[in-house]
Amino acid sequence: MTQRLQATTLAVLGTLLAAMVLTGCGGGDDGGDKLSGEIQIAGSSTVYPISMAMAEEFSKLHPNVKVSVSSTGTGGGFKNFFIPGKTDINDASRPIKSSEVDKCREKGIEPIELTVGIDALSMVANKESNWTDSMTFAQLKRIWGPDNPPAKWNEVDASWPDAKLELYGPASTSGTFDYFTETVIGKGGAHRSDYHKTEHDNVIVQGIQGNKYALGYFGFAYYVSNKDKIKAMAIDGGKGPVKPSLANAQSGAYPLSRPLFIYVSSKALDKPHVKAFVEFYIRKSATELVSQVGYVPITDAQMTGNLAKIGVK
Amino acid sequence: MAVSQDTPAPAAGFTQSRVGHGKDWLLLVVCLLSTCIGGVALFTLLAYVLVDAAGWLDWQFLTSTTSRFPEKAGIFPALVGSIYMAALLIPPAMVLGIGAAVYLTEYARANKLTKFININIANLAGVPSVVWGLLGLGLFIQLFGMRYGTLLVGSLTMTLLILPVIIIASQEAIKAVPDSLRQAAFGMGATRWQTISRVVLPRALPGILTGTVLSLARALGETAPLIMIGVPTAVFATPGGVRDKFTSMTMQLFSWSDYPQPEFQYGVLAAGVVTLLVVLLSLNALAIYLRHRFQNRHG
Amino acid sequence: MESIETAEASLDLTQGVHPWRERLVRSAAFLCAAITVLTTGGIIAVLLVNAAEFFAEWSVWDFLTGTKWSPAIQPVEYGVLPLVWGTMVITLGSALIALPLGVAAAVYLSEYARPKVRAVVKPYLEILAGVPTVVYGYFALVYVTPALKTVFPTISTFNTLSASIVVGIMIIPFVASISEDAIRAVPKSLRMAGYGLGASKFSVVIRVVIPAAFSGIIASFILALSRAIGETMAVTIAAGQTPRLASIFNLEETFLRPAETMTAAMVNIGMSDVTGDSLAYRSLFAIGLVLFFMTFAMNILGSWVTSRFREKYE
Numbered sequence: 062m063t064q065r066l067q068a069t070t071l072a073v074l075g076t077l078l079a080a081m082v083l084t085g086c087g088g089g090d091d092g093g094d095k096l097s098g099e100i101q102i103a104g105s106s107t108v109y110p111i112s113m114a115m116a117e118e119f120s121k122l123h124p125n126v127k128v129s130v131s132s133t134g135t136g137g138g139f140k141n142f143f144i145p146g147k148t149d150i151n152d153a154s155r156p157i158k159s160s161e162v163d164k165c166r167e168k169g170i171e172p173i174e175l176t177v178g179i180d181a182l183s184m185v186a187n188k189e190s191n192w193t194d195s196m197t198f199a200q201l202k203r204i205w206g207p208d209n210p211p212a213k214w215n216e217v218d219a220s221w222p223d224a225k226l227e228l229y230g231p232a233s234t235s236g237t238f239d240y241f242t243e244t245v246i247g248k249g250g251a252h253r254s255d256y257h258k259t260e261h262d263n264v265i266v267q268g269i270q271g272n273k274y275a276l277g278y279f280g281f282a283y284y285v286s287n288k289d290k291i292k293a294m295a296i297d298g299g300k301g302p303v304k305p306s307l308a309n310a311q312s313g314a315y316p317l318s319r320p321l322f323i324y325v326s327s328k329a330l331d332k333p334h335v336k337a338f339v340e341f342y343i344r345k346s347a348t349e350l351v352s353q354v355g356y357v358p359i360t361d362a363q364m365t366g367n368l369a370k371i372g373v374k
Numbered sequence: 375m376a377v378s379q380d381t382p383a384p385a386a387g388f389t390q391s392r393v394g395h396g397k398d399w400l401l402l403v404v405c406l407l408s409t410c411i412g413g414v415a416l417f418t419l420l421a422y423v424l425v426d427a428a429g430w431l432d433w434q435f436l437t438s439t440t441s442r443f444p445e446k447a448g449i450f451p452a453l454v455g456s457i458y459m460a461a462l463l464i465p466p467a468m469v470l471g472i473g474a475a476v477y478l479t480e481y482a483r484a485n486k487l488t489k490f491i492n493i494n495i496a497n498l499a500g501v502p503s504v505v506w507g508l509l510g511l512g513l514f515i516q517l518f519g520m521r522y523g524t525l526l527v528g529s530l531t532m533t534l535l536i537l538p539v540i541i542i543a544s545q546e547a548i549k550a551v552p553d554s555l556r557q558a559a560f561g562m563g564a565t566r567w568q569t570i571s572r573v574v575l576p577r578a579l580p581g582i583l584t585g586t587v588l589s590l591a592r593a594l595g596e597t598a599p600l601i602m603i604g605v606p607t608a609v610f611a612t613p614g615g616v617r618d619k620f621t622s623m624t625m626q627l628f629s630w631s632d633y634p635q636p637e638f639q640y641g642v643l644a645a646g647v648v649t650l651l652v653v654l655l656s657l658n659a660l661a662i663y664l665r666h667r668f669q670n671r672h673g
Numbered sequence: 674m675e676s677i678e679t680a681e682a683s684l685d686l687t688q689g690v691h692p693w694r695e696r697l698v699r700s701a702a703f704l705c706a707a708i709t710v711l712t713t714g715g716i717i718a719v720l721l722v723n724a725a726e727f728f729a730e731w732s733v734w735d736f737l738t739g740t741k742w743s744p745a746i747q748p749v750e751y752g753v754l755p756l757v758w759g760t761m762v763i764t765l766g767s768a769l770i771a772l773p774l775g776v777a778a779a780v781y782l783s784e785y786a787r788p789k790v791r792a793v794v795k796p797y798l799e800i801l802a803g804v805p806t807v808v809y810g811y812f813a814l815v816y817v818t819p820a821l822k823t824v825f826p827t828i829s830t831f832n833t834l835s836a837s838i839v840v841g842i843m844i845i846p847f848v849a850s851i852s853e854d855a856i857r858a859v860p861k862s863l864r865m866a867g868y869g870l871g872a873s874k875f876s877v878v879i880r881v882v883i884p885a886a887f888s889g890i891i892a893s894f895i896l897a898l899s900r901a902i903g904e905t906m907a908v909t910i911a912a913g914q915t916p917r918l919a920s921i922f923n924l925e926e927t928f929l930r931p932a933e934t935m936t937a938a939m940v941n942i943g944m945s946d947v948t949g950d951s952l953a954y955r956s957l958f959a960i961g962l963v964l965f966f967m968t969f970a971m972n973i974l975g976s977w978v979t980s981r982f983r984e985k986y987e
Binding site: 405471473595 | 694695698699701702703704705706707708709710712713715716718719720722723773774775777778780781782784785792794796797798799800801803804805806807808811812815816817838842845849873874875876878879896899900902903904905906909910936939940943944957958961964965968969971972973975976
């Protein structure tokens with residue numbers, strides 16, 4: 062009896078072990094590719110799709126370079142991973158803070174800032190919201206700001222309907238939120254608090270679809286993937302209403318365009334495979350690879366500038 | 375996760391209830407319905423997922439890496455990562471778990487220290503998963519300086535997470551071994567360790583194994599601790615060693631649920647859920663098989 | 674009848690006995706057990722060290738009694754009560770589902786089911802607990818909430834009812850399994866005494882068996898509730914991120930709207946864009962500390978109840 066049990070246990074463990082070894086040996090041939098090593102990326106969940114797409118393409122070209130991307134949030138990424146030297150690149154949806162720069166330098170790391178894309182923050186509403194197709198900064202500030210936030214549409218503009226505003230937006234602890242409060246409302250953290258908060262932008266889409274009087278905001282990627290379900294307001298930042306689009310964001314005409322960054326560790330750049338990856342990243346961020354994930358690619362001028370920063374002509 | 379030994383049915387003859395009274399029928403119906411509701415609910419949800427997964431769950435899905443394109447996305451590195459992590463859990467969890475259980479049931483005197491340890495273990499079994507992640511972050515990554523998001527840190531953290539349950543299950547299994555067997559062994563002059571290793575443990579092994587397998591299933595289903603220890607959501611190679619980064623199926627699902635394209639939410643995600651559930655159900659089935667197979671030998 | 678001859682046959686005492694080996698084994702086993710104590714110490718240390726940094730800037734009193742949780746929206750406040758409320762609502766909601774269903778299932782399994790049926794039903798119940806929590810969260814968001822919308826048209830996309838339902842389903846096995854063990858432990862003689870007096874099955878179950886198994890059933894409740902309190906991913910996905918405090922008697926406000934639990938708040942801060950060195954980031958450890966002590970208290974309560982009310986069968 063004991064022997065059978067022992068035999069079965071051994072068989073099970075043995076199979077598991079064999080499976081491990083076999084799958085581990087799936088290295089395959091690399092066609093003589095000399096680049097190998099690890100690249101570790103962490104940080105903002107907003108920039109994550111770009112880094113992930115870059116890693117995806119780079120891994121196909123260089124199978125021996127193992128790229129891993131974690132979505133930890135910009136701040137957590139800096140503190141827990143980038144500054145202690147555990148990651149080579151930190152994705153960031155906001156510029157690095159000076160306190161964070163100081164801490165990097167204390168550890169002998171120089172963070173190199175590279176713009177890798179632009180997000181056209183979209184203000185979205187239900188498709189049947191026919192009372193307006195555009196909104197001004199002033200109106201947005203009135204709707205979303207913390208001072209006496211209006212409960213109904215017509216409190217903001219008398220020609221708008223007498224119906225309750227159903228608002229959806231990012232939870233406060235996010236780069237999108239930070240950008241919106243600083244740019245539209247004018248002060249970080251200044252935001253009304255009675256709205257549906259979520260980090261799941263897909264849910265905002267559902268919420269807006271389900272309610273004629275709903276209004277929300279999120280990154281361009283979620284608008285463009287759901288264009289048939291929701292509509293985006295044109296934003297008037299003082300120069301007339303501009304609809305969110307890749308072209309408008311790239312030209313700077315769209316007022317709610319925010320740059321997306323990666324910060325590369327100077328120490329990591331010394332490694333050839335990291336430098337190759339960053340160069341690949343910079344070049345590709347001027348192509349449609351970025352628009353495939355819903356952001357605006359950088360201009361060729363920005364690309365050249367970035368390449369110079371890492372020492373490539 | 376409660377693992378209880380199957381004791382023989384008491385008074386099997388008493389299932390012939392005195393069904394004369396209406397209340398008796400009512401009780402039976404209520405109890406039967408209650409037993410079924412949970413299952414029916416789950417079954418419905420599973421059916422929905424299967425329908426959504428149709429067309430997305432195919433060989434390509436199982437053998438590809440993740441991608442920004444839903445049609446190209448696959449679960450392979452995550453599947454392998456999860457299995458590796460589970461396999462790595464087995465030796466330390468079993469050794470520590472059985473060791474602790476043996477100490478607590480066979481060696482420890484019934485004093486305050488033992489009581490304290492038992493209460494502590496029961497408490498640990500209820501600690502929320504996210505707190506285990508914080509322990510992994512603070513202890514292994516920050517204090518010991520290990521690399522984040524690797525199989526090593528992941529399996530160490532998860533070992534600690536499932537250890538209390540394995541200890542409790544093993545204790546139950548060991549306690550269920552009749553004392554008469556121990557006495558018989560002592561009567562023949564065996565030492566305590568001989569008794570444990572040659573009499574008690576072999577008989578307790580089925581229960582211990584069941585507990586271990588079910589704990590592995592739990593470990594495979596956890597997400598929060600892995601998030602806290604920085605497990606990546608995009609890796610494009612399977613881990614080659616314990617110090618390599620890995621991702622798990624749960625992390626991959628969690629990440630996919632946030633992608634903007636609806637196809638990720640309703641197609642890819644569903645396929646991933648079905649894959650994960652198949653792996654888990656297999657483990658559960660293994661546990662049931664083990665329990666049945668080796669139980670009936672002891673009468 | 675156990676086979677003693679098996680024990681005999683496998684004992685080979687001709688091998689030499691080393692006294693030191695006995696002590697070595699005992700010490701090794703003790704070390705294994707000691708690791709669990711060290712683990713608890715580790716958890717408390719990690720939580721305390723970071724929470725202490727938080728409490729250096731935001732008083733413990735304000736934290737424990739504050740009614741607004743707003744880590745980033747001005748005015749910034751760290752009052753944990755809304756998070757506790759959110760946790761309690763979901764725990765209550767899931768308890769309303771799991772406790773009655775679980776006990777009823779336990780009664781069915783021990784009083785009615787034939788051994789063959791039992792052999793099928795028990796594992797299937799365990800499967801309910803085996804489904805990963807992230808899957809339950811996904812189910813809640815993608816399938817349960819739309820279904821609830823047909824019954825409650827005003828329900829929000831994120832709501833506590835949906836989360837309560839899936840968490841309830843998830844913890845049924847805890848209640849059922851342990852209650853069933855407790856019910857089975859009630860000796861035949863008590864039941865037979867009841868039948869002998871002419872009582873119906875209904876009476877015997879309700880008035881004899883369940884009261885006798887009471888302490889075990891309560892213990893199962895406490896274990897299940899403990900699990901519901903600590904539930905992380907399902908509520909993070911399904912219940913949303915809007916920390917609120919409302920009157921529990923206002924059913925609509927309580928169940929049809931979103932709420933943030935302690936565990937969800939921790940995950941959301943941990944994954945968010947707050948600066949790593951900030952007060953907001955450290956608040957997550959303060960929440961963790963509260964959570965740890967809550968589940969600790971529940972477990973102590975559980976073992977006290979078990980030992981206090983345990984029926985002694987002679």
